[in-house]
Structures are given as C-alpha cells and as structure tokens.
Amino acid sequence: MMAGGPGLLQPLPDVLADLGVTPAGLTSDQAAERLARFGPNELTAHRGPSFLSALVRQLVHPLALLLWLAAGLALATGTVVLGVAILLVIALNAAFALAQERHAEHAVAALSAYLPPHAVVLRDGGRAGIEAREIVPGDVVLVEEGDAICADAKLLSGAVEVDLSAVTGESVPIVRSAACAAPVEVPTRLVDASDVLLSGTTCTSGEAVAVVVETGMATELGRIAGLSGRTTQEPSPLELQVRRVAWLIAAVAVGVGLAFLPLGVVSGLSLADAAVFAIGLLVANVPEGLLPTITLALAVGVADLARRGGLVKRLSAVETLGSTDVICTDKTGTLTQNRMQLHSSWDATARHSTEPAVRAALARVLGSCTTADLASGIGDPTELALLRAAERLDGIEPPVERREATYHFDPRLRLMSVIVPNGGGADLILTKGAPEAVLDRSRSVLLPDGTTGPLTPEARHRLERRLGDLAGRGLRLIACAWRDIPPPGGQPERAEVERDLVLLGFVALSDPIRDAVPDAVAHAHAAGITVHVITGDNGATAAAIAASAGIGGGGRPHVVTGSELDGYDDERLGALLDSRTEVVFARSSPEDKLRIATRLQASGHVVAMTGDGVNDAPALRKADIGVAMGRSGTDVAREAATMVLTDDNFATIISAVESGRRVYDNVRKFILYIFAHAVPEIVPFLLFALSGGAIPLGLTVVQILMIDLGTETLPALALGREAAEPGLMARPPRSRREGIITGRMLVRAWGVLGLTSAVLVVLGFLGVLWSAGWQPGDPVGAGSPLHETYLRATTMTFAGIVACQVGTALAARTDRVSLLRIGPLTNRLLLAGIAFELAVTAIAIYLPSAQTVLGTRPLHAAELAVLAGFPFVVWGVDELYRLVLRRRG
The missing domain is CATH 3.40.50.1000 (HAD superfamily/HAD-like)
Structure with missing residues (x-):
C-alpha cells in the first residue's frame, strides 16, 4: 500500500482482507516475516548539515576569520612561507573542530537508542510490549491515554481523542471512533477519516484497538516534508557567550594588530617588518581550539550523564x-521506589477489613476499575500494585469483567470509574480514587456484615481522622465505592454516574523512599x-x-x-x-x-x-x-x-546538576588557560617594538603557530575532561546573567599566570643573550657573531612558553582549592597531553629538519635545568594567589 493511498479509507473488512489478518493479531513468525519484507517502522534519519556546509561554517567563524586576515597580510607582504603556514593552521583546525562536532552529534544521536518508543500489540494471542520500530502492517495495537501513535492504523474497537497537531497543526484534540467505521460520506483525506489513527499523533484520552496498515516512510507522517525536524535546538547561554567571547577576541586581536603598525613604524621598524609583527600579534591572540573544546566538553557531559541514568x-x-x-x-x-505494596485495608467504619464481604467488594473494585494488566506487567506501577492488592484481599486473581463504559482517571476529579454488568437487569458503577474525592461523593457505607448503612457526620469524621493518621505515616490511600444503576443504553454523563456512592472502604499502600x-x-x-x-x-x-x-x-x-x-x-x-x-x-x-x-x-x-x-x-x-x-x-x-x-531517580537530577556545573567550570578553565599563555606570546613583540629593535624579537610567528597548533591543543582538551572540583556542589547556583568571562578570571589569567609566564620567558631569552656578551642594540641577524646565540635564545623563549603552559595547565585544574588537595597526577589525560607537548617540543628543538623550519637550536643542559623550574614557579605563584583568595573569602 502507498502512503496516503486508499487502503486506510477502505471499509474495515476490506482492510483486514488486504492485510491478511484477523482482529486477534499476528503470530511472532508472521511479524518477523513482515518485518523483513517491509523493514523497520521508522522514518528516514534526518540529514544534518552537509559535510561541505559544516566545513564552511568552521572556516568563517570569528577566530578563523582572524587567521584568514593574518594569512592575507603575510602573502601581501611577500612572506609566502608564513602565509602558507597560517593557511595550513586554518585547514587543520577546521578539520579538527569538524571532527569533534560530528563526533558529538553522533554521540547525542546514539542516545536515542536508549529510549525507543514502545507499543502494546497482540502477538500469539496475548498482549506484548515491543519497540515501535518492530511494528509491522497487520499488527493489532492497543492504544491508551498518553500513547504516541507509531503507525497509520484503522480502528477495530473503542474511541479515543487524538492530538493531530503534528500532522494538521490543529491543537484541539479530535475524536476517533470505530463506531464511525461506515460513514455516509467517505472522506478523501486521511486526516478527515474518523476511524483512522495517524503516526506522529498522540492519544490524549480513551482507549482503543486498531490494526496497523502503514509503517515507516509509507505513513502519512513520512509523506509530509520536514517532519524529521520535530525538535529545534536553540543555542544555550553558554554557546551564546562563547560566540561573544570569540568576537571579543577577534576585536582585541585586530585592535592590537592595527595599533602595532604605527607603533612599530614610530619605533623605527620598516612597514614590512611592522606588518609581519602585526601578523604575529593576530596569531598569538587566536585560541584555535576554543570551539572544538567547548563542543567536546559538552559531549563529555552528555555521555557522563547517560552512564548515570x-x-x-x-x-x-x-x-x-x-x-x-x-x-x-x-x-x-x-x-x-515506585514499588507499591499493600500495607493494610480498612472498611467504611475505619476498622481493619477482616470480613469476607468487605474484602471481596474492595477486590472487585480494584480488579475491575483499572487500565493495567497484571499478567503482562503492563500499566502504571500503582495500578499494578492495586491489582496485586486485590489478589491478596480476595485470595484469587481478579476476574476480568466486561465493561459497559469507562471513565478514565481525571487528575482534577482524582477519580476513575467503570460500569460493569451486575445481573438482574442492572449495572454497577465501580469507582476508586482519592479518599477525599470518594468521600465527597458517598452517601452510604458498606457495613462489615455486608449490609448498607448511612454515612453519618460522625462516621465521616471518624473516617477522616483515620485517613489523616495513615496519610501522616506516608501511606498512599485509595478509596473504593460502588452504586447500582439501571442499564443506561449508552454512556451517561460522568457527573451523573459518580454521585450518591456506597463507600466500601480503602486500602493503604506503602512505597519506601x-x-x-x-x-x-x-x-x-x-x-x-x-x-x-x-x-x-x-x-x-x-x-x-x-x-x-x-x-x-x-x-x-x-x-x-x-x-x-x-x-x-x-x-x-x-x-x-x-x-x-x-x-x-x-x-x-x-x-x-x-x-x-x-x-x-x-x-x-x-x-x-x-x-x-x-x-x-x-x-x-x-x-x-x-x-x-x-x-x-x-x-x-x-x-x-x-x-x-x-x-x-531524583538522585540522578542532582548528578545532572553537578555535571552541568562541572562542564561550565571546565570551559572556564580552558578559557583561562588560553588567555594566560597569550601574554608571554605577545610580550616579546611589544618589547621589540617599544625598544625600536634594540631588543631583538624573542619569538617568531612560525613558532607561535607551532605552540598553538602542536603543543596547546591536547592539554586544553584534557582540561575539558577534568573531574568535578571539591566543593563544586557547595557553591550557590550561578546567576543566568553571569558572563563566562569575569573580571576575576582576567586578573588571574593576565595578571597572575600570564604575567608570571611572560617574566620567566623574557628573562630566559635575555639570559641566553647576556651569557654570550650581548648588549641592547647589538646585531643578531644572519652572518653576525651572535646569530646562533640569538637562535638559541628564541628557542629558549619557545620552550619557555611551553614549560609555562605546563604550569598553567596544572594551575587551571582548580578554581579555588589547592591542586594538592585533588592531586597533581589525577588527570591522566592531562598528563598524557603534557607528555605529548613535551615530545613535540623536543622534536621541534632537536630534529634538524624542524630546526630549519622553525629556526630553533639545541639548548644547553643549564638552560634545560632552568626551564624545568618554570612550571613550578607558575603553578606556585598561582597557588599563593588562590591561598590569599581563600583566606579573604
């Protein structure tokens, strides 16, 4: 059958004949054969942005635009090697960010497998709960209030109200009933068929039985364009703030770069040299790993929560x-625990129910006035508990009675009722619900000897006191009542049925915390x-x-x-x-x-x-x-x-809050890390410009690229995987108006970590020069006696920044508490990232081919010993700073 075709609009006997089924449903073998023939009952997966569009997005975000500008300036000024190097950085960074984004998308998409929609069908002559994707044409499905309709189906019996908004856009529920299976005028559209249920809609009330006609992409839902975009993903406050941070970084980088041009010229540099150094400042200010690290931190949070439930x-x-x-x-x-069990039963005189007549009456109401099925275990846990209570009260499994009418539980009335035959030409209304609601509608009581007596004010007061006492002990109470009524010949109004009841008693259920x-x-x-x-x-x-x-x-x-x-x-x-x-x-x-x-x-x-x-x-x-x-x-x-x-479990919500706080903290740690190391990268350029070239440039643009691309990324990603900091859940919730970058963060990044690193790096650079007898203004260019010393000095700067990065990464692991409290070696991913960046640095310094590209030279043992102390100095200064903050706080 084709989607939207005449099949669903045919008379029911023709539909059943075409499908080759009966109202009893399919066997397991038939269902398996049809599943192989028609395929799973699922829509074609929504295709996200194409690879090309996703790649373009990575190439035009603010930080990438800065690198494009730097590459353009390099090529325009004739420094082709530098321009090509920057273009390579753009390409590698985009590829890395794209890979992380796609990995995160796949991780979130995979979570949907944990929660497949379910349906209840008739298989092999009994009820069975199956995943909705296993539904096949010919399956007989049971639909109740709250169920999502998972396939296009023809009603066999019953009546339901259905929310068709997913298909028609109309929010008012529409009645769909098997009683209208042969209308005078045959509809031409499925949405107008009064005996058809459509995939993607929702049952808001009632219950019915239907036979599935179309599944998967053959349904009406599959035909309508754009239905796969059922939910829209709005950027979170964090994502919006990160975008603002990216634009802020871009503005600062461009501003500093443009300001450097006249500053460099005034200081005696040529226009070409000033342009090259402006490029260096642009590159030094660009945190290439910001966006992929944010994405990865969020994806890690999602995966962590999935493991916790x-x-x-x-x-x-x-x-x-x-x-x-x-x-x-x-x-x-x-x-x-939602594992309700019978605690006690009470008659309508507020005494323990011991008389068989009372217990049998309670069991009849509990066993018949329900939508659950004890044999299959399908239904609300409380309803199942009440069915087990009925079995204990009467000593036998509650019989299934034929219902003349059903009034589903109404959360406003706090009642549910059914009408069942009672013999002798009369019907019986069975009602259960909240004790207050049942008491308000009761006028008489069932006495222990099986007779009926009036519900006097004194008896009502005695019942209310007993109910209050039991409720005060944390027990859940369900009252039961009934009343004889003449056969209505139809379904009477609910208000006419649920009145003048005979109170039978009530049961108390316990549900441990x-x-x-x-x-x-x-x-x-x-x-x-x-x-x-x-x-x-x-x-x-x-x-x-x-x-x-x-x-x-x-x-x-x-x-x-x-x-x-x-x-x-x-x-x-x-x-x-x-x-x-x-x-x-x-x-x-x-x-x-x-x-x-x-x-x-x-x-x-x-x-x-x-x-x-x-x-x-x-x-x-x-x-x-x-x-x-x-x-x-x-x-x-x-x-x-x-x-x-x-x-x-409520405890999982608290775990989710903790995970959310941890993710936010880790993003801020990464931002702190990248902001801090930008300072020692910029200071050598400023010293060169302000000295008018008397102090040679302590770092090259290519070396900056090597730091940002080769040594920074893995430690930064490892900070995104940092465990929750001690005291994280002892803080008050952060305001939704609080920015991701705060004044305190900038003081710590630039004034403590960055400034300390810059001082160490500059002293290391100048120390190498001074050890060879250099004085400010001495030539260090190619062919000069100090050229090799100068190359070793720039190598000292390059390696010094990496060493300071190690100290900054360790310091950034905590916001307030001491690193010693959580253990310096507890983040194994960070240790691996540090080992990687040290290995990359060693290759850059000692591999001859790398020396040619980066302008590096081997360092002496004394210089390496000095570098070994840099991480401890950076971390130690930050520890003292946080110690002062803790004492003040």
Missing part, C-alpha cells in the same frame, strides 16, 4: 543544568538548590515522604493543596516561592505545575521540573529543564522533556 537530548542542556536553583519534583517513583534520595537532597541544599514537591497525592502522605527525604528543612514541610493554591493570586504565590521555603504542593493538577514553573521563572529562577504524564507536557516544555521519567513516563512526557531519567 540521565539522557540529555541536547548538548546545550548540560550547561543549563549547572545553573538550576529550583527543582520541582514528583513524589511517586522519583523520591520513592529511595536509598539515595536523602543524600541527594542534602547535596541539593548544600548547592543552594530549593526542592519543591508537586504531587497529586494526599498532603499528609506527601509531607511525610518529603520530610523523610530531608525536604522542608528538617521538619514537616509547608503543604499547599490544589484547592488552596487556587485561592493564591500571582503575587502571593510569588512571595511564597521567593521565600526559599520548601513547599509540598499536594492534590495538584497539571495546570498547577505550569503555573508554578511560570511564576518561578518570572522571579529569575532556573527551574528543573519532573513529570511523567500527558498533562505534564506543558510544564515540562515551560521549565528550563524538563525531566521526564524513562520507566513510568508516557511517550508524550518524554517527547516534551529535555532530559529523561532511565532510572526515574
């Missing part, structure tokens, strides 16, 4: 996590992060769980119910949230979640919001970081979220 969809989200200062978390499954949560909450508090709990559960239950997790400052946290929150205006809610008081928002609706997130962001907070349901999607999209549950969450929630927890 947090799948981040975008590289940029890692950095945003680091500035999170408020976490709004669910309770069940996130703070707790996760072992790692109390420590995680303590770490969050130490990091200055406020934790709010937003749950649909009872306030006392939620407060007990929150208190055991450490939320609320050691005592019982402040509780605000959904009805109370409705009475809060925005100003009062904002004042509550800004007070830093940790709140349990109980009996909350999805709209409450969205309102809380909006109010927090309006106050300047960076919000992480957890969710798992369909209705959580708006809040997940609104939050700075939407966190969906990988195990218990719906496809819709996972699609709306920025991060998915494969273990549904």
